[in-house]
Amino acid sequence: MNSRIGVIAFNTFREAVRDRVLYNLIVFALIMIGASLLLGQITIGVERQLLINLGLTSISIFGVLIAIFIGIGLVSKEIDKRTLYTMLTRPVRRWEFILGKFFGLVITLAVNAGFMTLGFFIALLYLMHGFQRSDLSILVAIYFILLQFMIVTAIALVFSSFSTPIESAVLTFAFFVVGSFSEDLRGFAEVAKGTSHYFAVGMSYIIPNFSALNVIASVAHGNPVSHQLILMNTLYAFTYAGTAVCLASLIFQNRNMK
Amino acid sequence: MPAVETFALEKTYRVGFWRSSPKVALKSLTMSVEAGEIFGYLGPNGAGKTTTIRLLMGLVNPTGGSVKILGGSIDDPAIRAQIGFLPEQPYFYDHLTAKELLNYYAALSSVPAKERSRRIDATLTRVGLAQDAWNTQLRKFSKGMLQRVGLAQAVLHEPKLVVLDEPMSGLDPTGRREVRDLIEELNHEGKTVLFSTHILSDAEALCDRVAVIGKGELRGIGVVADLTASVKGNVEIMWQGASAVPAISSMGLHPHAVGDTVRVVVAEAKVDAVIDALRRSNAKLVAVTPVRTTLEDYFLAQLAKPTAEVSR
Numbered sequence: 336m337n338s339r340i341g342v343i344a345f346n347t348f349r350e351a352v353r354d355r356v357l358y359n360l361i362v363f364a365l366i367m368i369g370a371s372l373l374l375g376q377i378t379i380g381v382e383r384q385l386l387i388n389l390g391l392t393s394i395s396i397f398g399v400l401i402a403i404f405i406g407i408g409l410v411s412k413e414i415d416k417r418t419l420y421t422m423l424t425r426p427v428r429r430w431e432f433i434l435g436k437f438f439g440l441v442i443t444l445a446v447n448a449g450f451m452t453l454g455f456f457i458a459l460l461y462l463m464h465g466f467q468r469s470d471l472s473i474l475v476a477i478y479f480i481l482l483q484f485m486i487v488t489a490i491a492l493v494f495s496s497f498s499t500p501i502e503s504a505v506l507t508f509a510f511f512v513v514g515s516f517s518e519d520l521r522g523f524a525e526v527a528k529g530t531s532h533y534f535a536v537g538m539s540y541i542i543p544n545f546s547a548l549n550v551i552a553s554v555a556h557g558n559p560v561s562h563q564l565i566l567m568n569t570l571y572a573f574t575y576a577g578t579a580v581c582l583a584s585l586i587f588q589n590r591n592m593k
Numbered sequence: 594m595p596a597v598e599t600f601a602l603e604k605t606y607r608v609g610f611w612r613s614s615p616k617v618a619l620k621s622l623t624m625s626v627e628a629g630e631i632f633g634y635l636g637p638n639g640a641g642k643t644t645t646i647r648l649l650m651g652l653v654n655p656t657g658g659s660v661k662i663l664g665g666s667i668d669d670p671a672i673r674a675q676i677g678f679l680p681e682q683p684y685f686y687d688h689l690t691a692k693e694l695l696n697y698y699a700a701l702s703s704v705p706a707k708e709r710s711r712r713i714d715a716t717l718t719r720v721g722l723a724q725d726a727w728n729t730q731l732r733k734f735s736k737g738m739l740q741r742v743g744l745a746q747a748v749l750h751e752p753k754l755v756v757l758d759e760p761m762s763g764l765d766p767t768g769r770r771e772v773r774d775l776i777e778e779l780n781h782e783g784k785t786v787l788f789s790t791h792i793l794s795d796a797e798a799l800c801d802r803v804a805v806i807g808k809g810e811l812r813g814i815g816v817v818a819d820l821t822a823s824v825k826g827n828v829e830i831m832w833q834g835a836s837a838v839p840a841i842s843s844m845g846l847h848p849h850a851v852g853d854t855v856r857v858v859v860a861e862a863k864v865d866a867v868i869d870a871l872r873r874s875n876a877k878l879v880a881v882t883p884v885r886t887t888l889e890d891y892f893l894a895q896l897a898k899p900t901a902e903v904s905r
């Protein structure tokens with residue numbers, strides 16, 4: 336990472352951690368984990384499964400909300416508030432700005448996820464009075480959640496580079512929701528005919544495959560995650576996010592500041 | 594080598610729901626700013642000053658023509674490293690303190706880490722920001738304080754060219770005076786300063802040359818001393834002795850008296866006759882001064898022209 340990208344990334348991180356909304360979301364996520372602990376205590380035999388399901392889903396949902404909430408303003412807010420004027424007249428290339436913003440938010444999300452994961456494992460320890468070997472799979476599920484955050488951030492960045500924050504929020508959230516059902520979209524593409532088939536196939540390539548990145552239910556049942564899936568998901572997430580960041584840079588390169 | 598050169602620079606925006614109606618913001622601007630001068634870019638509100646500056650700074654893409662900054666392209670980071678820019682009504686990251694903001698910009702401008710702290714302190718002192726505000730978040734700053742921070746970030750990295758969009762905006766009279774002093778200091782250090790304003794007294798006091806723009810079109814450009822040197826053919830005569838007023842009024846003139854001091858503006862041809870009349874009335878002559886064109890006269894005359902008649 337060159338120094339300018341690092342400087343922009345650090346400033347993005349600093350801006351996010353000084354935003355009170357971020358803490359509200361993290362606290363809410365930790366409350367959800369706590370609530371799942373209580374819920375687990377009134378069920379019989381599936382306490383661990385329930386805690387993992389609800390706990391990891393909370394980390395995922397609130398992380399995505401943070402990614403969308405902050406991501407949509409990464410570029411458009413800077414244009415609206417004209418903070419970009421004094422930035423882009425310095426020896427900073429526009430793609431460096433986009434990349435700095437991306438890394439800044441991804442680091443923010445990783446740190447947040449770290450805190451939420453800590454809260455989750457404290458809850459797990461309280462419930463199970465110890466850890467077991469299959470808990471390692473939980474870490475893999477959390478790694479996949481981080482990959483999801485990276486993709487959502489990149490998508491938010493693309494929309495933020497040409498549309499308003501509200502439009503960006505709606506479009507990014509729509510991508511997240513549709514992407515979470517991408518397996519169903521692929522299933523539909525297989526059975527559809529004619530134009531619908533081609534449309535569904537095209538969309539299944541454009542929409543991120545969040546289904547493959549969601550192994551929460553499987554991990555909750557104590558199933559291991561294959562090395563091949565870890566490798567493929569890593570490659571997929573980095574390729575998708577990298578392509579999206581390149582697209583955002585291309586759009587932003589020729590954008591007029593108002 | 595000129596610090597700034599524009600060649601038939603144009604900007605047309607598409608407006609309306611379907612973006613089908615063209616709106617010309619700048620028409621074929623060709624001008625240059627010489628290295629080492631203070632150049633004023635004058636025009637009324639909405640004339641196209643800010644559009645021009647955004648085009649120069651590469652923030653907006655032109656629809657025609659081109660720009661050269663310090664002999665190169667604004668797209669070149671090495672050129673941008675030599676530019677300091679203050680936008681109109683600047684807004685900065687309000688979660689940062691003044692020192693953090695300047696440190697951020699210094700890092701982006703490749704100011705060596707060892708020098709940053711010293712240079713930041715010196716610059717904040719130079720722009721007159723009170724020391725107790727240095728570590729305050731910018732969200733708590735007044736408009737005038739933000740303007741000072743804006744000036745600080747523009748000069749922090751010691752650029753060769755400083756471009757200021759309405760730098761006196763939001764400042765009280767003392768602040769305006771300080772900014773004028775700062776612009777002069779920068780010029781004495783050999784820097785080129787280009788600033789836009791609609792406050793003509795600032796431009797007249799500071800600038801070597803000015804350009805006047807109206808409705809997106811260059812209306813005039815020239816050396817301030819030349820533009821204001823031409824005599825309009827009138828002379829102002831001032832004297833003491835209100836008893837002479839009836840004699841002067843009888844010549845068809847309109848003297849204005851403030852206490853015992855009276856002034857009248859007359860055509861050059863009538864000066865001798867007026868002075869004779871004053872002598873006869875035993876009035877005490879104080880001053881006889883040719884009335885010269887002010888920058889305001891020039892500005893208004895250029896804007897009143899239907900088409901551009903550029904004087905270089």
